[in-house]
Amino acid sequence: MNVFNYKATKKETNMKNLSKLFVLVMVIILVFAGCSKNPVQEMNNAEAAINEVVKDGADTYAKEEIKKLQDELAAAKVEVETQSKKLIKKYGMTREMLVKIASDAAALKTTVAARKEEAKNNALSAQNEAKIAIEEAKALLEKAPKGKGTRADIEALKADLKGLEDSLAEVQQALDNEDYLGAADKARIIKEKASAISNQIKQAMEKVKIK
């Protein structure tokens, strides 16, 4: 083998190696390209899942949990933005993060529904208690002594009880609007007032009995 032949063979070998390296680089680029697809679908899914649970009342019944998910979504958006500006993009972690957000939001939907149902039951029970308290006060008022000194008081208390009865409509309205926490508050306040009126009547009756 002469010198010229040796040089030609070495050049050929180098060319072959370079071709192999090129193929390898291309394979790597293709592999990375597979992972570099922007997770648009996952982002949309996560956003939709959060919006849905917010619509269900998460802002009222799972305030902290929904805020956490919204923050995680914002963080994922930042990560997507960061990766999008890089030459070799890695969306794997973000994709996982977004899938988890969507799944957590779906789970939160169940929690919100359960808490809402609990609030509804509490409100209905408070509404019922308020109705009973008003009926009790009305029955007591019927028995109250109607003397010279109590006539005006009885009329005033009757008006008060009528006002309380009318206010039960507001409780129903709040229930219809699915404002269960507000409905429960209103009902409890009505019950308290009706009970206070009952006590007032009982005291007046006791006073008359003593005399």
Place this chain on the structure above:
Amino acid sequence: MRNLVIALCLVLSLSTLGCKAPPIPPEAKKAEIQEQSLWREEAHVYAKEDFDRYRLIYWKAKRELSKENAKFVWFRDYKEITSAFNIVLTRGEEIEEKVHKLKEIKSDSLAVKLNNFKRRIIGLQRLTLQMNEGKPIRLILIRAELMFREASLLYQRGTLDKAEEKLKSLSVSVKDAEAMVLLVLDRYVDPVQIAKWRKWAEDTIFESRNKSIAVVIVIKIDQKLRIYKKGKLLSSYEIGLGHNGFNDKLHAGDRATPEGRYRIINKLPSSRYYKAMLIDFPNEEDKKKYDQDKIKGLVPPGVRIGGLIEIHGGGKHSTTDGCISLENKDMNALYSLVEVGTPVTIVGALNDLNEIFLMNKDH
């Protein structure tokens, strides 16, 4: 070529082993906790613009942190990011202070408003018990009371914005009730009427001083009976009035307490309502007024002027048909101080700044 690649890998591995990644600045975590805390403190409600700006710089810093974390270990440098998070933390502290201050101011202002409404509702409830046409006002008032309780509950929970919203509706109800009360009680804000009542009271006290006798002055708005001797205040008792006690008496059966200058004409040591003292209603002035009211059509046909107005026992909480009632122990004291002929002057109010006037002012 092969040797070159191996050498390069060796150098790279050794360099990586010898070089640790710098730690993520703790300011980043602190800022995250701060952002959560500000949100819980409702910074998005009390300092929305500031909080929005804060979130912009917070997320910018987080974005930079994310970019930095994405770099190869050798090239990571958190110096600028640390200072960015420090700016976030400083701004957050300022917002926190601002929110606390705003909440404190709002809380104090709401407390004042709640107290004001409480006072007005209690005053109106008391007044409606004395007035004719009390029922429609009581209906408004009970709604106002329920709203007041709701607002108080929201205030106690620290949901100040919702409490403030509730107070707006409450204000409408209270104003409606006050307007209705004022329709009946407008005489109590009339300076001419008040001057007339004051003159009656001054003349009565003058008579007490001049003749060295006991006199009685009843002030309807205060629900007080005062007894003067030799022109000096001796005692003051709480009283109950007629069902329509705040109205001036027009005719029999209107259950209003008359206003005017009277005298005791009889003392009853034992009556249906403990002890009693009868006054000379209707006097000549009342009769003249009754005739005028009849002409004005204020007296229903066939209805007489009425009479038998007494100061009697039975309790200060009693609601009478026009008489003035006291606690029995107070009645004992009064009974011993007065005699037949003792002047009794009944007025609506003596002070321009009475409860109705103040209510009108609020209104």
